[in-house]
Each structure stands twice: as structure tokens, then as C-alpha cells.
Amino acid sequence: MMNQIVQGILLGGYYALIACGLSFMFSVMRIINLAHGSLAILSAFALWLLASRFHISPFLGLVIVLPLMAVIGWALQRFLLERSARGGALLPILTTFGLAIVIDNVLFEQFGADTRSLAPFIGSLSYDSWEWPGSIYVGKLAVIIFVAAVVLLGGLQLFLTHTGLGRSIRATSEDPDTAGLVGVDARRANTIAAAIAMVTVGLAGAFLGMRATFDPYAGATQLLFAFEAAVIGGAGSLWGTLIGGIVLALAQTLGATVHPQGFLIGGHVAFLIVLFIRLYTSGLGLRGLLGLAAGKAS
């Protein structure tokens, strides 16, 4: 049991990484980016391309891919999300859904349906492990991913609370109109936030490629995990994302010990339980939610 808990916590680090960007974009721009998973896969393919064609290690490849992801984030916000957000809350969701389909199919056209992995390009790191007391084996890569998640979340937290740009991003997320009245360029703040979110997505995609296999249509699953971790941890809360990732991963790991299919089901059950608890503690309740839906329908 202790082994499962340790593995679950370490896996939670990866989920925190993938959920971090989704949560960040939602909290700052109020946009649910349904292309999140596909963009992570795009990053993984970019690293795979650099490694397989140009023999650039995936870790070194991050120096190229992460700035590219930042540029993609900047362009997405400036040319797509900003414009679609003017059409209401639903339009950005539909836009990013469409974007996910475009990315998935472009990747399929370019790379085919074969599954790939970055594991062959990182040597023994993909399978090396340390033995902890009690015959618990922890993968070195899993520890690196967990540490990367903690460092990233901590760095983001410091950036948001201790820098002028971070304060501007927080002000924009809280009240963009008033942010403008105190001298904050809300448009610039949103664009930088989107670039930061894409860098975190790029990093998550890299670690996904190192620890597992991926194919052009793997984005939807990653989006689901990111969404579940973000909701469990409380969308918009950085450290909550880490807790959400750990809870999701623990539920999956423990679910897998019950039944081979229990990995995914365990995570979904944990997500639903937290969702229902949130609904009831928010004072809305399921009945209220249904009433609201009925009221809107009528």
C-alpha cells in the first residue's frame, strides 16, 4: 500500500504540471482551453522531432521548444482567444475545441498514427530508480517530474506575488477594467499569461513524452486529467493544483490495485466526489443546480 501511495504522489506531480497551465489560463483570462492537451502533445512531438532528426536531447530541446510554446501562447491570445472572448464565454470554448481538432489532425497528417516516446532519447533515466526503505522503488524520472512541478508552481507563485508584472496579471484576472484605470495594460498582461501557460504546457508535454507514449490523438486524455486535477484542487489555485494532481493520481493508483480498469475509474470517481462536495458546500446543491438549469431552459 505504501508503494502505491508513493507512486501516486509522484504521478500527482505530473498531473499538477499539466493542470497548472489550464488552471492559470482559467484564473487569469476566464478561458477554458480545450486545446490544452493537444498543445502538450504538440510540444512532445516537437521534442521528438528534434531528438529523432537532429539528435538533440529532449532536455536540451526544451531550450528551443519552450520559447516556441511561449510564442504560440502569445499568438493564440492575441489573434484567437482575445477576439473570440469578445463574443461571450462560450465562444472561446468552441474556438479552443476547434483548435484541438486542427492540432490533432495536423499531427496525424505529419506523423501518422504510430505511438512515439521520448524515453529512448533520455537513456537509462526513463527506467532507473532508487530503492527506498521498505522495498519501495521510485523512478528517478518520476522524482524529477515531481520536483519540477514543485519548483514551477513555487516559481509561478513568487512571480505573481513579488513582481510588478505578476501583480498586473493578478489585477487583470480580478478586474480587467479597473486594472486599466490604474495603468495596467490588460491586453499585454493576458498575452504574457497565455505565453506562461503555454510554457508550462510545453514542459508537461515533454515529461509526458519521457514517462509514457503519445500519439496525435492523446491530447484529449491529457486534457481530461488536467481538468480533473484543476477542479479537484480548485481552479485558479496554484498549490491547489498540486494537491488536486496528487489526489487524482492517488485515486487512480489505488483504483488500479482494485481492478485493472480501476485506474481511470478511480480518478473519475474522486473527481465526481469532489465536484459534488463543492456543489453542496457552495450552497447551490444539485437541486439548486438543476433548478437553475430548468430556469435557464424556460
Next chain:
Amino acid sequence: MSLSVEDLVVRHGLLQAVRGVSFSVERGETLALVGANGAGKTTLLRAIAGAHQAASGRVVFDGADLSGVPSHERVRKGVALVPEGRRLFVQMTVEENLLLGRTAGRSGDWSVERVLETFPNLKPRRHAKAGHLSGGEQQATAIGRALMSNPELLLLDEVSLGLSPLVVDRVYASLHGLISSGTTIILVEQDLNRALSVSNKVICMLEGRVALAGDSRNVSRDEVTKAYFGLHRKGAGGVPA
């Protein structure tokens, strides 16, 4: 510093909230904007700050036409608004709210320390979240945040709204200090006596138009009250529009 508002029209959808308003303010002057609820005072102030786009007319600041200039750029040029309802960032501390005021990057004398000296009630609350402050503390933070941008023109919208008389006295005491330091101020205020006591110019608005404009020393309270209710007759001390 000079501000010139020329035949300004601002709409909220189909409603014309400001209808061809013109006036000017010179350096060091304090203009009081008075009028009933819905007269267009707040909309006018927000249009000067860039929060509302004008349908027609111009706002000229220091000789530059501000039409189409976004609000954050206007702060950079020296126009700062203390909005109605304070509109603080409630998840941030007092200090963080004040530091945000420096985003525009204008050089000047205002610092967090000076704001805390000006509003001593904020000193012990420096690291408290803005959402946990009293009304008076919130108002002081909102004014301090605007001052941190080192403005040449300070727009104050209903600074006494919802505050106890004692707190209003404190806020106005600090305003007197700002006025004597030469800061140009446009003040929207419901309390006529206070508005006339701190200003040297007064404009009374009615249904989006200027109903009365004049020198605060020469306009009687009675004249302003009549203009307030649309009863002003030509030939009084002020200049009816």
C-alpha cells in the same frame, strides 16, 4: 497641465448619458461636479479616464487629443481616477494595491511610505487584504493607489459615498493637503457644502448636460440647488448652459 472637454457625448447603448458637455480645468484648480443621480457625472469622469469611449467630442489633455487612447495610456499621461465604489483588488494587500498604482511608471514623489504618511490609518493595515478593510480604509487605499501614479489630474468619484461623517472628515482633510500641494482635481460629490468648500470651480449637471457652471466663491448654494433640480433661471450668479 490643462484639460479641455469639448462637446463630449457619451452613450450607454441607446441612452445618451453625457450630452455635449464642454469645460476646461487649469493646473492647480479643483472642479466640483455635482448633480442628481443619473445626471452623467460618473460617466463623464470615466470618459475622461478612458473607461468609456466618447461617441463624439474630444478630451484634450496637455494639448493632446485623448480620443481612442486606452485608459492605461491615459494613466501614463497623468490622468488617474479613483472610481466610485473604490474598486480595489480585494484579493491583494493594501501594499500590493498601492504598488499597482506605479505600473504606469511615471516619476514623482509618491511612494508607499508617503501614502502611509498621508493616510496614517493605513499603516497598521499595510499587509491586510483590501477586502478586509473598513470603508474609510478602502477609500484611503483607492486614493493612495491613484496618487502612486503621480498624476497631474486626479479624478475623484464619490469619495464620501457610504462613509461615516468622521471618516469623510479624514478623507477631506487629506484632500485639502493634496489641493494645497497643487494637484489638479475633478471631484464628483453629492455633499454640496463639501464640494463648494474644497473647489474653486463648480459644474452642476442635469440629464447629461451642464445646467450651471461657475466660480465656487460666486455661486450660491441656492443657485446650485435650483440647477440640481432644473429650476435655474438665467441671470443668476453662475453661467447656465
